[in-house]
Amino acid sequence: MSHTLGIRQAQKQKTRQALLDAALGLLEEQSLSSLGLREVTRAVGVAPTAFYRHFRSTADLGVELVQEALGSLHPMIESTVTADGDSDERIVRTVELIARHVDAYPAHVRFIARERHGGVQPVREEIRRQLARFAEEVTVALAGHPESEGWSQDDLLMLAGLYVDQMLASACQFLEAREGAAEERDQVARMAAQRLRLISIGRHHWKS
Amino acid sequence: MSHTLGIRQAQKQKTRQALLDAALGLLEEQSLSSLGLREVTRAVGVAPTAFYRHFRSTADLGVELVQEALGSLHPMIESTVTADGDSDERIVRTVELIARHVDAYPAHVRFIARERHGGVQPVREEIRRQLARFAEEVTVALAGHPESEGWSQDDLLMLAGLYVDQMLASACQFLEAREGAAEERDQVARMAAQRLRLISIGRHHWKS
DNA sequence: AATTCCAGCGAACAGTTGTTAACTGCATGG
DNA sequence: CCATGCAGTTAACAACTGTTCGCTGGAATT
Known part of the structure; x- marks a missing residue:
């Protein structure tokens, strides 16, 4: 049924999930409207600009966290x-x-x-x-x-x-x-x- | 019963209330953890440092807003x-x-x-x-x-x-x-x- | 094997932030 | 009337923010 993802897509989803997880962790002590994109990427250990490959903004990330x-x-x-x-x-x-x-x-x-x-x-x-x-x-x-x-x-x-x-x-x-x-x-x-x-x-x- | 406040104290309470009101207004579109102190003073039309004469931090201001x-x-x-x-x-x-x-x-x-x-x-x-x-x-x-x-x-x-x-x-x-x-x-x-x-x-x- | 694609990188940007310090002017209490 | 207190000011600080641009290396496609 599900096609096995290529190395490429798999790695992308991996960092994407890492961003979501890191954000969720940071949000235990603040609210989304004060969550910075750099803060999230720093927690994951990735360049700030990498964020844009996955989400338009932190609000965007928030919506996906809701789902x-x-x-x-x-x-x-x-x-x-x-x-x-x-x-x-x-x-x-x-x-x-x-x-x-x-x-x-x-x-x-x-x-x-x-x-x-x-x-x-x-x-x-x-x-x-x-x-x-x-x-x-x-x-x-x-x-x-x-x-x-x-x-x-x-x-x-x-x-x-x-x-x-x-x-x-x-x-x-x-x-x-x-x-x-x-x-x-x-x-x-x-x-x-x-x-x-x-x-x-x-x-x-x-x-x- | 209540002693009429001096000009001094009255003016202080006035700007204090202005800070509270401005903060409450700004908080309609964001949450407290992202509210900046400069943002509040700017809205009131007062120097950033004046904030400290009334509140220790925005969290402090928040507590007073609750009351x-x-x-x-x-x-x-x-x-x-x-x-x-x-x-x-x-x-x-x-x-x-x-x-x-x-x-x-x-x-x-x-x-x-x-x-x-x-x-x-x-x-x-x-x-x-x-x-x-x-x-x-x-x-x-x-x-x-x-x-x-x-x-x-x-x-x-x-x-x-x-x-x-x-x-x-x-x-x-x-x-x-x-x-x-x-x-x-x-x-x-x-x-x-x-x-x-x-x-x-x-x-x-x-x-x- | 050659080419395209694209997730992630590094550097730089203008703008913002909280906090400190030393000041000014005016209401206040002696 | 004069000295003190104190609300509010100006200037400066290092640190941080979101966003841009061009780049790179390796996976994907042909």
């Missing part, structure tokens, strides 16, 4: 929202999944949280677009559930948006509690689960 | 959460209040949203502290309500946090819809109200 951070997340959302089992079990499993993801890709999560309302418009818009896609996917999944009978399309979208926002908020809290004690992380997990429980209760008594 | 943006908000929160009337009425009024606030102080709201997870640690911490204060105040207010009977302290704090997060999320959405049509803002208002309704329903059926 890297969020693009691969759709299957996870899908599997979460269509999981079976008791309601409480599903909530606990979801919260665990979030915690695990934050632990596996902390820099990605931080980047999204930081740039969602950050100073670079194209990046903001890309995040917005991706999150809207999530909300849409969750909406269709919810529409399939039998509990969603009698729900209007608008209300389903409202609920989906609430879920997506909640996921992100929980991820942020896990991130903040990351350098803290294990006890603090458990506290965050409990809180996140309780929030989802309350939303779930509200959902089951909606217009009845 | 300006959030400090004056406590009475509003208080009045909202202790308001009387039907549940739906209160929700609609709350959403209206948020919309009005965003319209009156868009730059402040944008600043908080942007720097809540932004690249400057002291500012992040100050916002966190202020939001925690809000959550605490809401918690006490909720504890006074008769509907909160049987609620644990932890769950009350969870609910309060959910409310605070929800307020902020709604404020952000109003902000994003600000350059859009009036119809779009109405859509946001409806969504925000529906979210609060769902949370309210969940609250009333909590552990019963």
Whole structure:
């Protein structure tokens, strides 16, 4: 299926990824609007001008980072929202999944949280677009559930948006509690689960 | 009560406020970590070195901006959460209040949203502290309500946090819809109200 | 084997940044 | 009325920024 890349293309993609990785690392302590192109190339060990072979600007690089951070997340959302089992079990499993993801890709999560309302418009818009896609996917999944009978399309979208926002908020809290004690992380997990429980209760008594 | 400031102190506070205002303006199109001190003084029309008479750094200025943006908000929160009337009425009024606030102080709201997870640690911490204060105040207010009977302290704090997060999320959405049509803002208002309704329903059926 | 292509390099550019130092003029307190 | 305090100034600093241009070496194509 996939044609093996030539030495040329392979090397290019390698430095390109190195630039993305270095940028992501530098962005743990600043925001994208203050990230300099020279800063990134210096971290990789490459000439400043090499940057232009891969990205038009740091904003451009930011947009690609959004896709890297969020693009691969759709299957996870899908599997979460269509999981079976008791309601409480599903909530606990979801919260665990979030915690695990934050632990596996902390820099990605931080980047999204930081740039969602950050100073670079194209990046903001890309995040917005991706999150809207999530909300849409969750909406269709919810529409399939039998509990969603009698729900209007608008209300389903409202609920989906609430879920997506909640996921992100929980991820942020896990991130903040990351350098803290294990006890603090458990506290965050409990809180996140309780929030989802309350939303779930509200959902089951909606217009009845 | 308050001693009339001398000409000296008055002039100082004037340029100090001018610096804060100019910074807030510049921060509509970038984030704090990329805000230069010279940029701010240039916007005010004052020498770069004058900056140091008021702030140690731009991060310092950021912390004070947080207090300006959030400090004056406590009475509003208080009045909202202790308001009387039907549940739906209160929700609609709350959403209206948020919309009005965003319209009156868009730059402040944008600043908080942007720097809540932004690249400057002291500012992040100050916002966190202020939001925690809000959550605490809401918690006490909720504890006074008769509907909160049987609620644990932890769950009350969870609910309060959910409310605070929800307020902020709604404020952000109003902000994003600000350059859009009036119809779009109405859509946001409806969504925000529906979210609060769902949370309210969940609250009333909590552990019963 | 000869030729084209192109990722990365090195040097240079004008402009910007934060920070220091020593100053000036004016409101203030004795 | 005179001496002190201090908000704001001017000048200079080394360090850094994004972007340009022409170059080079080796992979890719023919």
